Amino acid sequence: MINLLVEVMMKVSRPLRSKTGVTILMAGLALLTLASWSLQSAEVDPNQLKFPKQFESWQATVEQQESEDMLAHYPASIILWAGSSFAKEYRSPRGHQFAVADVTHTLRTGGAVVKGDKGLSASCWTCKTPDAPRLMKERGIEGYSGANFVDLGREIKSVVYCSDCHVDGSEKLALPRPHAQDAMAKIKQPFDKQDPTMQGAQVCGQCHVTYYFQPEKSNKVNIPWIFGSTADAIEKYYDTRRFYEWIHPISKTPILKARHPEFEHWSRSTHAKKGVTCITCHMPKTNDEQGHAFTDHKVATAMEHFDQVCSSCHGSQAAMVKKLDKTKATIDAKARNLESLLVNAHYEAKAAWDAGATWPQMNDSIMAIRHAQWRWDFAMASHGLYAHNPKEGIELLDKATEQITYGREALARILNHLSVDNVDYPDISSKQSAHAAIGFIEADAVKAKQIFIKEEVDKHWHPVAKTGY
Template sequence: MINLLVEVMMKASRPLRTKVGLGVLTVGLALLTFTSWSLQSAEVDPNQIKFPNQFDSWQATVEQEEREDMLAQYPASIILWAGSSFAKEYHSPRGHQFAVADVTHTLRTGVAIAEGDKGLSASCWTCKTPDAPRLMKEMGIEGYSGANFVDLGREIKSVVYCSDCHIDGSEKLALPRPHAQDAMAKIKLPFDKQDSTMQGAQVCGQCHVSYYFQPENNNKVNIPWIFGNTADTIEKYYDTRRFYEWIHPISKTPILKARHPEFEHWSRSTHAKKGVTCITCHMPETKDDQGNAFTDHKVAGAMDNFEQACSSCHGSKSAMVKKLDKIKANIDAKARNVESLLVQAHYEAKAAWDAGATWPQMNDSIMAIRHAQWRWDFAMASHGLYAHNPKEGVELLDMATEQITYGREALARVLNQLSVEKVEYPDYSTKEKAHAAIGFIEADAIKAKQAFIKEEVDKHWQPVAKTGY
C-alpha cells in the first residue's frame, strides 16, 4: 500500500521537482511513511509478531466453515428437547473463528427482550470470547452472569483467542475461567499443580465440558462435579439438588441437559491413561516452510493429522478409519433405538396424564425418562465420542435402553389401570414434521431473528459477530 502511495506522489510531483519542491516531497514522503508505519503497528497484534505460525494457523480456522444441521439429521432430538431452545436450532460445531457469530445468529439465543424481562443469561458468552473473563473482572462473576445476553453483545470484540488458553503474550498456559478453576479443584486436579500435559487438556476442558447455569447464583456457569464427573455422579448431584433445566411440555418430565462433555469422556479413556490429550491429536506439532516446529492452532479432526498425531501408535490410517466407522455405526444404531423409545415414552406419559394419572402413579416412569434421556444426551452431546471413549458411550446407551424400557413397562401398567387403549405418536420423520409436532414455527423464529440482526447486530455489534454471515 505504501509503495502505491509513493508512486502516486512521485508522478503528481513531477512539475515541482525544483530544489524546494524536492524538499517538500521528501518531508511529505517521510511523514507518509511514518504515518503508514504507525497505523500498521497499531493494527498488528503483538502475538502475531511473536508467534506468527500459531497466529496464522489460528486465523485459518475461518476456513472450517462447514457445519451440519443436526436436527435435520436426527429429528427425534426435537421431540426429546421440546420446551427448550435446543429444539429450535442445533448445528455441529465449526472453526473457532465462528464462535461469536454462531452464538449470535442461532435461533437458540433469541432476540432482544422486552424492557423489564430477564431474558437469556450473559453466561452464554462465557466460552466464546476472551471478553467474558474481562467482563467478569469488571462486573463481578454474578454481575456478569446476571446481565442479559443481548445487553452485553456490544461488548464482545474478540473471538476465542490466545488469552483464552495462555497468559497473554506468553506460551505459558492459563485457565482464565473461574468455573473451570473451581471444577478442577473439585476433582482434585488443581490447574497450578499439574504438569503441562494435564494443563493442556484442562485448557481445552474449560469449554469442552458439560455445565449448567446455577439459578441460585444469578445463572453463573457451574460444572457439576461435586461427587465426580461421570454421568452417574453428575446425575446424583442433580437429583440431590432436585435440579432440572425445564419441564418437558409433553411428558411433564423434569429434564437434564448434557453439553458436550468431551473432557469427562476423555479423562477416563485409554488416551488419557497414556498421556494423549486433545492437543496431541487435534493440535499436533508441525513445521513451517523454514522447518521451524510449532503447535498447529487450526484445531482439526484427528484423522486430518494422522501422520503427525496418530501414526506412532496406529500404523494404518485406513485400518483406523475402518475401525472408527464400525464403532460409529454401532453407537449410532443404539442411539437411534434409545431415541425411538424415549419419544414413545414421552407420549405414553402424556396419554396417562390426559387420562387422569397422579404423581404417585407416574413417579417411577417419569424418573426413568429423566435418567434415560440424561444418559443418551451425555453420550450423544459429546463431539468425538466414537474416538474419545466409545466404551463409555456404549455403556451409557445400553443403560439408557434398560432405564427407558423399565419406564415404558411402568407406563403400560398405568395406562392399563386408566383404561387407555391407544396412544397417539407423532410423525417425526423430518425436521419439519417434528417441529410441527411440538408447535414450533421455524419461519416465524427466523423472521424475528433476522429483524434483530438487522436492527441491533448489524448496526451496533462488532464485526466478529458477523463472521461467516
Template sequence: MSKSQKSLIALLGVLLLFFGFVIMRIGVAKPASTVKVAKIPAGEYDPAVWGQLYPLQYESYKKNADMSPSPTGYGGSVKVQKSEMMPELTTNFKGMPFSIDYTEDRGHVFAMEDIRETKRIGPKSPGACITCKTPYVEKFYKESGWGFAKIPFNELATQVPSHGSISCANCHNPENMDLRVINPAFTEAMQQRGIDVSKASREDMRSYVCAQCHSEYYFAPGSMKVVFPWEKGLKPGDMYAYYADKPNGFVQDWQQPDSKAAMLKTQHPDYETFATGTHGKAGVACADCHMPYVRKDGQKYSSHWMTSPLKDLDAACGSCHTQGTAWLADRIKTTQDYTFEVLHTAGQNVARAHEAIKKASEAPNADQAELAKARELVRKAGWYWDFVAAENSMGFHNPDQSLNTAAQANELARQAIESANRAAGINLL
C-alpha cells in the same frame, strides 16, 4: 616419535577440532524448531495482532474458518440441524430452545457469530451464555466477577468486536505464551476436586485449556453463575447423582411438556468423556490429537487448526499408532457407527417414553406413584442418551463408556414405558 605416531596425533587433533566445533554449534545455536516468545499487551484479544508475532500458528488458526463435513459423517463444521440425522431430538427437547435450533458447531472462529444468530438466544438470555464464546470473558469477569453472568447476553455481546470469537487469548498468557485458563468455572470446579490449575504441568494444561469450555455445566439459579457438576466425579452416573441433590437449588433445565418430566440438558461433555477413556488415562492430551505438531520451513509448532484428527491422521495419530491411516480411519468409523446405532435407538425410545407417559397421565384413575416413577426414569434415560448425543466424538473419546451409556439410556426408556403402562393399567405402547 615415529612418523606413524605423528600422523596419528595430527589426525586426532583434527578430529578434536571438528567435533569441538560441532558441539559448540549445538550448544550455542538455537534449533530451527524453537519458537521465539514475544510479549503481547494484556487485554489484546485480536488474533491478527498475535498473528503478526506468531505467523505460522496464526495461519493454521485461520483454517478453522474452513467448513467441511466430517470424513465419517458424524460432526463436522457444516451448519446443519442435528435433527436431520436424529429426528427424535425434536421430541426429546420439546419445550426448550434446542428443539427449535440445534445446529452443528462451525468452530472457534464462528463462536460469537453463531451464538448471535441462533434462535436459542433471546432478550432474556443471561450473560453467562457468553462464557465460552470469547476471550472477552476475561475482561467481563475482571470488571464484575460473576456478576457478568446476570447481565443480559445481548448487552455483553455488543461489547465484543468482530474479532472477538475464541482465539489465542483464551488459552495463552500474552506475556509469556504459557498456557492458561480464563474460564473461572473450570478453575473453581478443579479446586473442588483438589486440583490447583495454576500449578498444573504443561502437559495437563494441553487438555485443561480445552476442558475449560468442552465440558458439561449448568447455571446456578439466581446468580446464573456457571457451574461444572464434578463434585462426585466425571462419569455420567456421577453427575446424575450430583444433580439429584439439587445443587444450588437447581432442579431442571426444563420440563418436557408431554411427559411433564423435569429434564436435564447435557452440554458437550467432551472432556469428561475423554478423561475417563483410554487416551485420557494413558496421559494423552487433547492437543496431541486435535492440535498435533507439524513442521514448516524447518520450524516445529503446534497446529492451531483445532479440528478432527481425521483431517490429518499421520500427524494426529501416527506418532503413536503405526498401523497406517486406512486402519485408523476404519477403526474410528466403525466405533462411531456402532455408537450411533445404539444411540439412535435409545433416542427413539426416549421419545416413545415421553409419549407413553403423556398418554398414561390422561388415563382415568392413573396411578400417580407409577407416573412419578416413569418421569424419573425418562429423566434419567434422557440424561444418559444426551450425554452421548451432545458429546462431539460420537463415542470415539471413550467407546466403552459411550456404548454402555447409550445402552443404559435405552433400557431406562424401556422401563419408563413399562411404568407408564402400569400407571394407566393398559399397554399404551
C-alpha cells in the same frame, strides 16, 4: 502507500538541489517512514507479530465453515428437547472463527427482549469470546451472568482468541474462566499443579465440557463435578439438589441437559491414560517453511494428521477408519433405538396424566425417563465420542435403554390400570413433522430472528457477529 509518498516528496523537492534541500528531503522521508510503520503496526495484532504461524493457523479456522442441521438428521431430538431452545435449532459446530456469529444467529438465542422480560443470560457468551472474562472482571461474575445476552452483544468484539488459552502475549498456558478454575479444584486437579500436558487438556476442557447455569447465583456457569465427572456422579449431584433445566411439556419430566462433555469422556479414555490429549491429536506440532516447529492452531480432525500423530500406535489409517466406522455404526444404531423408546415414553406418560394418573403412581416412570434421557444426552452431546471414548458411550446407551425399558413397563401397568387402550405417538419421520408435533413454527422464529439481526446486530454489533453469514 509509502512508495506513493516517496514519489510525491521527490516531485515537491525537485527544485531543491542544494545540500540543504537533500537534508530536508531525507528528514521528510524518515518521518514518513516512521509514520507509515506506526500506522501499520497499530493495525497488526501483537500476537500476530510474535507468533505469526500460530496466528495464521488460528485464522484458518474460518475454512471450517460446514455445519449440519442435526435436528434434520435426528428429528426425535426435537421431541426429547421439547420445551427448551434446543428443539428450535441445533447444528454441528464450526471453526473457532464462527464462535460469536453462530451463537448470535442461532434460533436458540432468540431476538429482541420484551420490555420487563429478563431474557437469556449473558452466560451464553462465556465460551465464545475473550470479552467474557473481561466483562466478568468489570462487572463481577454474577453481575455478568445476571445481565442479558442481547444487552452485552455490543460488548463482544472477538472470537475465541490467544488469551482464552494463554497468558496474553506469551505461550504460557492459562485458565481464565472462573468456572473452569472452580471445577478443577473440585476434582483436586488445580491448574497450577499440573504438568504442561495436562494443562493443555484443561485449557480445552474449560469450554469443551458439560455445565449448567446456577439459578441461585444469577445463572453463572457451573460445572457439576462435586461428586465426580461421570454421568452417574453428575446425576447424583443434580438429583441431590432436585435440579432440572425445564419441565418437559409432554411428559412432565424434570429434564437434565448435557452439553458437549468432551473433557469428561476423554479423561477416562485410553488416550488420557497414555498422555494423549486434545492438543496431541487436534493441534499437533508442525514445521514452517524454514523448518521451525510450531503448534498448529487450526484445530483440525486427527485424521488430517494421521501419519504425524496416530501412526505410531494405530499403524494403518485404513484399518483405523474401518474400526471407527464400525464403532460409529454401533453407537448410532443404539442411539436411534433409544431415542424411539424415549419418545414413546414421553407420550405414554402424557396419556397416563391425561387419564388421571397421580404423582405417586408416576414417580418411578418419570425418574426413569429423566435418568435415561440424561445418559442418552451425555453420550450424544459429546462431539467425537466415537473416537474419544466409544466404550463409555456404548455403556451409557445400554444403561439408558435398560432404564427406559423399565420406565415403559411401569407406564404400561399404569395405563392398563387406568383403562387406556390407545396412545397417540407423534410422527418423527422429519424435522418438520416433529416440529409440528410440539407446536413450533420455525418460519415464524426465523422471521423474528432476521428482524433482530437487521435492527440490532447489523447496526450495532461488531462485524465478528456476522462472520460466515
